[in-house]
Amino acid sequence: MQNVRELMIKKAGEMLSSGEVYGVLAWERGDFACDQTPALFTSPESLSRLAYDEFTAPMLSKYLINEAKKPNEGKKVMVFLKPCDTYNFGHLLSEHKVERDRVYAVGVACSGIFSREKTLLEKCLACKGMEFHHCDEVIGGEGKITWDKLDRFAGVEMIESMTPSERFEFWRGELSRCIRCNACRNVCPVCSCVKCVFDNPGSGVMSKSNADEFEENMFHIIRAFHVAGRCTDCGECSRVCPRNIPLHLLNRKFIKDVNALFGPYQAGASLDDASPLTSYSVNDPEPGYKDKAKGGERVA
Amino acid sequence: MLKILMSDIGRLFERLSSVGTLYLPIEGGGQTAFAPWRAGADVQLDRVNTDLSVKGLFFPQTEDIAFFKREGKKISVLPSSDPDEPFAVFGVRACDVRGLEVLDKVFLDDPAHMDTFYKGRRENGALIALACSSPAETCFCGAFGVDLAEPSGDVAAWIVDNTLYWEAKTQRGERLTEAVRPVMAEQSGTSAVDASKKAARDALAAAPLASLKDSLSAWGANDMLTLFSSPLWANLSMSCVGCGTCTYVCPTCQCYDVQDFDTGHGVTRFRCWDSCMYSDFTLMASGNPRKTQLERFRQRFMHKLVYFPEKYGGMFSCTGCGRCLSKCPVSMNIAKVIKAVGGVENG
Numbered sequence: 001m002q003n004v005r006e007l008m009i010k011k012a013g014e015m016l017s018s019g020e021v022y023g024v025l026a027w028e029r030g031d032f033a034c035d036q037t038p039a040l041f042t043s044p045e046s047l048s049r050l051a052y053d054e055f056t057a058p059m060l061s062k063y064l065i066n067e068a069k070k071p072n073e074g075k076k077v078m079v080f081l082k083p084c085d086t087y088n089f090g091h092l093l094s095e096h097k098v099e100r101d102r103v104y105a106v107g108v109a110c111s112g113i114f115s116r117e118k119t120l121l122e123k124c125l126a127c128k129g130m131e132f133h134h135c136d137e138v139i140g141g142e143g144k145i146t147w148d149k150l151d152r153f154a155g156v157e158m159i160e161s162m163t164p165s166e167r168f169e170f171w172r173g174e175l176s177r178c179i180r181c182n183a184c185r186n187v188c189p190v191c192s193c194v195k196c197v198f199d200n201p202g203s204g205v206m207s208k209s210n211a212d213e214f215e216e217n218m219f220h221i222i223r224a225f226h227v228a229g230r231c232t233d234c235g236e237c238s239r240v241c242p243r244n245i246p247l248h249l250l251n252r253k254f255i256k257d258v259n260a261l262f263g264p265y266q267a268g269a270s271l272d273d274a275s276p277l278t279s280y281s282v283n284d285p286e287p288g289y290k291d292k293a294k295g296g297e298r299v300a
Numbered sequence: 301m302l303k304i305l306m307s308d309i310g311r312l313f314e315r316l317s318s319v320g321t322l323y324l325p326i327e328g329g330g331q332t333a334f335a336p337w338r339a340g341a342d343v344q345l346d347r348v349n350t351d352l353s354v355k356g357l358f359f360p361q362t363e364d365i366a367f368f369k370r371e372g373k374k375i376s377v378l379p380s381s382d383p384d385e386p387f388a389v390f391g392v393r394a395c396d397v398r399g400l401e402v403l404d405k406v407f408l409d410d411p412a413h414m415d416t417f418y419k420g421r422r423e424n425g426a427l428i429a430l431a432c433s434s435p436a437e438t439c440f441c442g443a444f445g446v447d448l449a450e451p452s453g454d455v456a457a458w459i460v461d462n463t464l465y466w467e468a469k470t471q472r473g474e475r476l477t478e479a480v481r482p483v484m485a486e487q488s489g490t491s492a493v494d495a496s497k498k499a500a501r502d503a504l505a506a507a508p509l510a511s512l513k514d515s516l517s518a519w520g521a522n523d524m525l526t527l528f529s530s531p532l533w534a535n536l537s538m539s540c541v542g543c544g545t546c547t548y549v550c551p552t553c554q555c556y557d558v559q560d561f562d563t564g565h566g567v568t569r570f571r572c573w574d575s576c577m578y579s580d581f582t583l584m585a586s587g588n589p590r591k592t593q594l595e596r597f598r599q600r601f602m603h604k605l606v607y608f609p610e611k612y613g614g615m616f617s618c619t620g621c622g623r624c625l626s627k628c629p630v631s632m633n634i635a636k637v638i639k640a641v642g643g644v645e646n647g
Binding site: 030031032034035036037038039040058062063116173174177179180181182183185186187199201208236239240242243244245 | 630
């Protein structure tokens with residue numbers, strides 16, 4: 001990884017010196033191993049502070065929404081993307097949140113991310129793969145998954161096997177810890193509404209806190225529905241939750257269902273394909289209802 | 301000084317819970333937070349720090365202020381009653397005790413504007429503070445003059461070699477001591493505790509953020525306008541995602557919003573924690589006075605490190621508990637801000 005970091009600094013320095021990009025979105029080292037912060041580097045000299053190793057956790061693609069809009073004489077911004085973040089980048093491009101020709105995207109090899117406690121993150125255990133998408137170039141090549149991979153949907157299947165009341169209790173228990181800090185929403189590359197309904201005093205559903213104990217449950221359920229079919233499963237929501245709520249399980253349930261109903265689909269992988277939940281064809285499945293003459297019939 | 305073997309600690313908890321509800325750092329969902337004790341609970345006294353601070357027991361995240369009831373054309377207002385139930389909190393660290401001292405300034409300092417909800421809980425809640433023996437790498441309470449080995453509170457406690465030592469610090473602490481005396485033994489001499497105190501202070505002095513104190517001299521009420529106008533805020537705030545994690549895990553962040561909840565047959569007026577990081581913070585008819593994340597980010601640190609000391613005799617409203625360091629999604633935190641603006645670069 002040290003070598004990858006040096007190659008990143010070299011490339012970033014060249015791009016800044018030549019004036020091809022106005023800045024480089026990367027990570028800046030901090031006081032400890034695991035407290036690197038996303039930063040915009042604008043001079044070659046500042047790049048000595050660039051960090052990249054197995055503790056480099058935050059994703060950078062969401063910062064492109066703002067950075068790629070800045071005038072800067074039409075110059076591009078350069079960004080480093082981990083393999084899983086390239087799906088987020090693809091998603092942002094497909095929803096026109098980011099203009100492709102304002103970005104110089106560089107994929108960087110990943111070897112898994114470790115927590116402060118020096119354990120591999122869940123999202124890395126369940127890694128979707130090391131290939132890059134939508135990048136202008138790649139540094140360090142495709143990494144290798146050297147650990148025993150976790151079945152991405154094992155957690156979802158465990159919850160599916162519960163009785164409805166067990167499932168209800170499971171989520172009530174997990175979500176009871178929520179403090180409504182909005183970290184899950186704010187780091188999510190898919191949650192990129194200009195004004196979130198929960199921040200809008202005119203929406204009638206805005207709340208900073210839980211007016212009753214069920215309310216934070218609704219926040220997460222609504223959010224999960226809104227990112228359904230768009231979530232790339234980057235796992236940032238669960239990584240940043242200060243209350244250790246396994247939010248990725250909600251999203252993976254939707255991903256699993258979309259895969260089962262519409263065929264395997266990975267949000268952000270392709271820019272051309274209309275997504276299963278935002279396009280219509282007459283052959284679309286209608287889950288939950290059997291084709292009966294009148295009214296249909298609820299199925300499991 | 302009294303003592304009890306850690307293997308008998310359940311007996312101490314039983315005695316304490318007879319005085320009122322006893323809150324302890326309890327493990328749940330991979331986290332530690334203050335929760336009511338019951339026999340068999342997974343009590344965590346080794347971990348520094350609890351994931352949430354003790355703040356919420358005195359200043360809950362949501363609390364009802366009043367109820368409005370309409371009958372015909374008549375509206376009756378039913379105020380909430382002030383909290384008066386006795387409780388005790390065991391295992392509060394020195395940084396969190398300082399956090400309450402900060403909140404005392406805000407909620408109790410001005411006799412004309414006393415926060416009666418907070419006051420009720422402070423008067424009825426006993427603090428049994430637990431000294432730290434091994435600080436986390438994110439700890440920097442020493443920078444703010446907090447002594448991790450000698451916490452204030454009604455009672456101070458130390459755990460050394462499987463024994464808990466207990467010393468009353470206030471009158472309320474003395475009363476608690478009488479309640480627990482039957483299950484405790486007398487301890488003469490303080491040498492065991494003294495060695496542990498020294499080890500803890502040495503460990504904090506060797507912690508990664510020990511030098512943060514040097515950067516603090518640039519802060520305080522010295523030169524408000526220079527700090528406010530620093531060009532560094534732009535880069536520091538760039539990574540901030542605008543969530544409220546730092547404010548909600550903070551033992552001193554005290555801003556709240558007042559909102560109404562339509563119950564269908566009346567209105568519940570409640571207050572809830574608010575975050576200066578939010579776009580709708582202090583929203584008014586003319587909009588948000590701080591329109592960009594830079595301004596909102598700056599506000600949080602100016603408040604803790606400049607405005608608060610300016611108003612309260614130099615007291616910073618950061619306690620060095622380190623929660624925001626370990627919880628921020630992008631690891632942008634008060635330690636980095638203190639160093640950057642204080643003129644010392646990050647390690």
